[in-house]
Amino acid sequence: xxxxxxxxxxxxxxxxxxxxxxxxxxxxxxxxxxxxxxxxxxxxxxxxxxxxxxxxxxxxxxxxxxxxxxxxxxxxxxxxxxxxxxxxxxxxxxxxxxxxxxxxxxxxxxxxxxxxxxxxxxxxxxxxxxxxxxxxxxxxxxxxxxxxxxxxxxxxxxxxxxxxxxxxxxxxxxxxxxxxxxxxxxxxxxxxxxxxxxxxxxxxxxxxxxxxxxxxxxxxxxxxxxxxxxxxxxxxxxxxxxxxxxxxxxxxxxxxxxxxxxxxxxxxxxxxxxxxxxxxxxxxxxxxxxxxxxxxxxxxxxxxxxxxxxxxxxxxxxxxxxxxxxxxxxxxxxxxxxxxxxxxxxxxxxxxxxxxxxxxxxxxxxxxxxxxxxxxxxxxxxxxxxxxxxxxxxxxxxxxxxxxxxxxxxxxxxxxxxxxxxxxxxxxxxxxxxx
Amino acid sequence: xxxxxxxxxxxxxxxxxxxxxxxxxxxxxxxxxxxxxxxxxxxxxxxxxxxxxxxxxxxxxxxxxxxxxxxxxxxxxxxxxxxxxxxxxxxxxxxxxxxxxxxxxxxxxxxxxxxxxxxxxxxxxxxxxxxxxxxxxxxxxxxxxxxxxxxxxxxxxxxxxxxxxxxxxxxxxxxxxxxxxxxxxxxxxxxxxxxxxxxxxxxxxxxxxxxxxxxxxxxxxxxxxxxxxxxxxxxxxxxxxxxxxxxxxxxxxxxxxxxxxxxxxxxxxxxxxxxxxxxxxxxxxxxxxxxxxxxxxxxxxxxxxxxxxxxxxxxxxxxxxxxxxxxxxxx
Numbered sequence: 007x008x009x010x011x012x013x014x015x016x017x018x019x020x021x022x023x024x025x026x027x028x029x030x031x032x033x034x035x036x037x038x039x040x041x042x043x044x045x046x047x048x049x050x051x052x053x054x055x056x057x058x059x060x061x062x063x064x065x066x067x068x069x070x071x072x073x074x075x076x077x078x079x080x081x082x083x084x085x086x087x088x089x090x091x092x093x094x095x096x097x098x099x100x101x102x103x104x105x106x107x108x109x110x111x112x113x114x115x116x117x118x119x120x121x122x123x124x125x126x127x128x129x130x131x132x133x134x135x136x137x138x139x140x141x142x143x144x145x146x147x148x149x150x151x152x153x154x155x156x157x158x159x160x161x162x163x164x165x166x167x168x169x170x171x172x173x174x175x176x177x178x179x180x181x182x183x184x185x186x187x188x189x190x191x192x193x194x195x196x197x198x199x200x201x202x203x204x205x206x207x208x209x210x211x212x213x214x215x216x217x218x219x220x221x222x223x224x225x226x227x228x229x230x231x232x233x234x235x236x237x238x239x240x241x242x243x244x245x246x247x248x249x250x251x252x253x254x255x256x257x258x259x260x261x262x263x264x265x266x267x268x269x270x271x272x273x274x275x276x277x278x279x280x281x282x283x284x285x286x287x288x289x290x291x292x293x294x295x296x297x298x299x300x301x302x303x304x305x306x307x308x309x310x311x312x313x314x315x316x317x318x319x320x321x322x323x324x325x326x327x328x329x330x331x332x333x334x335x336x337x338x339x340x341x342x343x344x345x346x347x348x349x350x351x352x353x354x355x356x357x358x359x360x361x362x363x364x365x366x367x368x369x370x371x372x373x374x375x376x377x378x379x380x381x382x383x384x385x386x387x388x389x390x391x392x393x394x395x396x397x398x399x400x401x402x403x404x405x406x407x408x409x410x411x412x413x414x415x416x417x418x419x420x421x422x423x424x425x426x427x428x429x430x431x432x433x434x435x436x437x438x439x440x441x
Numbered sequence: 442x443x444x445x446x447x448x449x450x451x452x453x454x455x456x457x458x459x460x461x462x463x464x465x466x467x468x469x470x471x472x473x474x475x476x477x478x479x480x481x482x483x484x485x486x487x488x489x490x491x492x493x494x495x496x497x498x499x500x501x502x503x504x505x506x507x508x509x510x511x512x513x514x515x516x517x518x519x520x521x522x523x524x525x526x527x528x529x530x531x532x533x534x535x536x537x538x539x540x541x542x543x544x545x546x547x548x549x550x551x552x553x554x555x556x557x558x559x560x561x562x563x564x565x566x567x568x569x570x571x572x573x574x575x576x577x578x579x580x581x582x583x584x585x586x587x588x589x590x591x592x593x594x595x596x597x598x599x600x601x602x603x604x605x606x607x608x609x610x611x612x613x614x615x616x617x618x619x620x621x622x623x624x625x626x627x628x629x630x631x632x633x634x635x636x637x638x639x640x641x642x643x644x645x646x647x648x649x650x651x652x653x654x655x656x657x658x659x660x661x662x663x664x665x666x667x668x669x670x671x672x673x674x675x676x677x678x679x680x681x682x683x684x685x686x687x688x689x690x691x692x693x694x695x696x697x698x699x700x701x702x703x704x705x706x707x708x709x710x711x712x713x714x715x716x717x718x719x720x721x722x723x724x725x726x727x728x729x730x731x732x733x734x735x736x737x738x739x740x741x742x743x744x745x746x747x748x749x750x751x752x753x754x755x756x757x758x759x760x761x762x763x764x765x766x767x768x769x770x771x772x
Contacts, residue, residue: 246695249723271766272695272726 009058011080013073015119015180016047022074023047025067030056032065033086039324041381042080055348055381061086074161076116076182109195110167112187115146117171118158119179124151125349126178129199133157134166136194140186147184160186167191171199179349242269250275297422298388301408301430305380305401311436321361325378329354330364331439332376332397335428337421344372344394347381361439380406395422397429408433442623447613448481450592450624451557454599455482455519457628459489462517465603466493468504469521469557477521479559479618505531505556509539512554517603522558525612526572539608540583554609555602561614561652561702562750568738571746573702575612575650576709579680585609585633586680590654592622594677597631605633614652614702634681638690642672645696645760648687648713649675653700659753660760669764679709684716691717695726696763700751705733727763732756 013023026044030036041053042062056062060082067079117127130148134140145157146166160166167187171177177199185195241258243251247270251258256278261270266277308328315321329343333356340357355367377398379387384400387409395412410426417425432439445453459465466489467482473496476483486494497504501522508518522528528535539552560573579586587602587609589595595613602609639654640661649657654675661671674690676683691697697717699710710731717729735749762769 244695244726245722246724246726269766269768273766 008063008084009056009060009082010078011042011054011056011062011082012116012180013045013067013075013077013079014052014054015075015116016045016050016052020047020075022072024072025069025079026051027069028065029053030062032062032080034062035086036060036062036082039381051383053381053383056082058082060084063087075118076114076180078114109170110185110187110191110193112164112167112185112191113162114182115158115161115184115186117149117177117179117181117183119349120149120151120154120156124179125351126176127151128176129171129173129183130155131173132169134160136166136169136196137191138166139190140164140166162186164188165190166194168195168197170195170197172197175199243274244269244271246272247275251278254279297410297412297414297417297419299410299422299426300386301410301426302402303406303408303430303434305404305406307434308406308436315361315436319362325352325376326354326364326366327361327436328376328378328399328433330356330361331432331436332356332374332429333364334359334439335425335432336373337424338373341373342367342370344375345378346375347378359439395425397426399433406433442625444621445592445624446619446621447589447592447595448479448618450596450622451481451599451613452483452485453624454596454603456485456488458600458603459485459493462603463493464515465517465519466495466511467519467521468495468497468508470497470499470501470504470523472496472521478523479615481613481618482521501527501530502534505534506538508554509534509542509552512539512552512608513542513550517553517555519555519557519603522556524566524570525558525560525574526569528558528574528577535578535584535608535610536581540581543607544583551606552608553606555599555605556608556610557599558610558612559615560612561616562734562739563746564616565741565743565746566739567741571739573612573651573704573734575610575679576703576707576712578610579709579712583608584680585678587611587633587678588651588676589613590639590649590651590675590677591617592620593624594631594637594675596624597629598633598677600628601630601633604630609633612651617652617655631677633678634683635678636674636676636683636686638672638686639675640671640673642670642694644670644694644764645698646672646674646687646690646694647698647700647756647760648690649673649700650679650709651702653702653751656751656753656756657700660756663753663757664760667761669760671760676713679712682713682716684720687713688717688721691721691729692724695724696760697725698730698732698756698759698763700732700756702734702750704736705731706736708733727766728769730759730763730769732759 023045026046028043029041036056037059038056040056042056044051044053063081063083065080067073073079120127127149130150132147133145140146140160142160142163144160146160148155148157164186166184168185171183175198177183181199183199241262243258250272256275258270260281261274261278266274312324312327315327321327325345325347329345333341333343343354343356345352345354353367353370353372355365357363372394375392375394375396377396379398379400385402387398389411395410395417398409400407408426408430410422412422471477472482473486473491473494505520508520511518535556539554542550542552560575562571564571575586575588578584585605585607587598589598599611602611640658647657647660657673661673664671672690672694674687699713701709703709710733714729714731732751737749739749740746
């Protein structure tokens, strides 16, 4: 099954990207994770990696070409000389290319990346009926992220030939959700995003700091029965509570962040006034008070170990192996490690010392976040902690820099030293882990 | 201090004022020998004679009109309207004539008239003899409305009403006629527009009128046992209304329930709650609640009648919810 290589959406308002340079030539063998090309947006230049192994074929965009986001610019096929059903470069005349076998021809529309840390979008509603004529500027669908609801224009003119996701579905960014054909389609396709193979995954900017949200620091639940929140998102507080907060210069949002149930009354303002600053401070201040430490190690140790592990044990998933190594550095019998790379987060259960026992899980709260930035040009970072301590891997020269960041109170300073030291040792000489 | 019934207090007030001012007379049905169905006026005809304690036929519009005319020409009639429900019969004489004469005569005529009547349910008198209609007259500019909550207020307010140069309607709760309260033997008057803080408290204000003041006091007792300090305020006259005292209490406790025996909709509770919302909004920690009579004709069935009016238990329950910060009537 060939893989489409698309121009990824790297920024919020990005419509196209310029291919700076191909790192692979047509016909080259590529492994998953290999850098395929470099792309420049108005904000940054990024390397885009192969999402699967095979041979680079059907390259239709050259160095210096400006390509609309979501357009297929090449494919990764099983053989070097796979007959090209070659993707056609897109232009405003709407040249068609097949998306998958049973789908109508036309230009694909992907779930856009509307926020920095967004990895999926909720399709709220289609605004165009299947088969209907659509103008490039017409709103095609409405998408909701954790921050906002946005109407997304069709981008190209034509006919809505296929709806590949249903209203109410959460669709990964980059996944093709519609096809717009140049001619009125003979028949239209409407189906769910589930079951449809993700057409392509758009990498996200690695440089973008993850949004940190204020987390409930302490549940100061009163025994009183109260409604917890207002569906409109407005803070519910009595007039007196609001006046007192105003007079004392207190921010009611701190009570929300602390998990105090609403509506707020005058007595809650006393609680608010008595809150220590670090509990009350919003995300920004929490990040400032975070722990930050780095370690430098040679890169070869892990590379060599992965080659050996692939050959002898069939362990090909570098993310799982790293999760296994990192999970053992926590002072826990078992741990959940989130590995973030290329804008995707994968969760792994690390039940014990055996790397082969590391398994992907769908939904869990990570004890540790591993941010793999080796394939980017980021050489240093200071982003602050998230829900869990964050270990970032960046390249520095021929070696690796490991950065551990944690929010104040998440982990003791002594524990950060042992966590980072232990992980650096295991990454440098993974065999030590096995002993 | 000696204790007398509300009935005796009203009787004393009338007798004192009739002795003081010979223009004061009483007119109504069964006021002389019968002394009214509640025996409030017993003994007055003996002292003042039938010239000043005048029995009338069953003809409310007639004797009300007669009294309004007498008041315009220098007398000080005290009209006895046997049941508050009969207000509907004298609306023109009271609201179109008595209430407006001073204004429409450019101040040349006054109507120094007192309309004594009653309110209150739970006396098994059915829907036409159990209403509390004070909100009707409180709505009309030119009328003053007094609502005594005990024998003490009944006497002090009655004497003030008789001396007032404008029409005053006094509503006595017919269930309170035999209830005793300390009343000084020496003469006293209670000025209009001065609310009485019957009980001091810090957590919630219970504003009650007439017999509902007692309901509020009993609710405050219940709440006190639970550690909730309720303040009970009696406006005593709803026109004029002592807004300042009510607002001060609302600002102090930040929670208010207004209790009144009139029907809740478009009633006295709504008026008072609204003024507090308007003028003490930023001091409120909870919505101001109204507790009035259910919006139904007062049932004759005792079991049903008893649940149409606010009770101490009911007031205490709502007070608990407000103090606990529960969402009440939230959308």
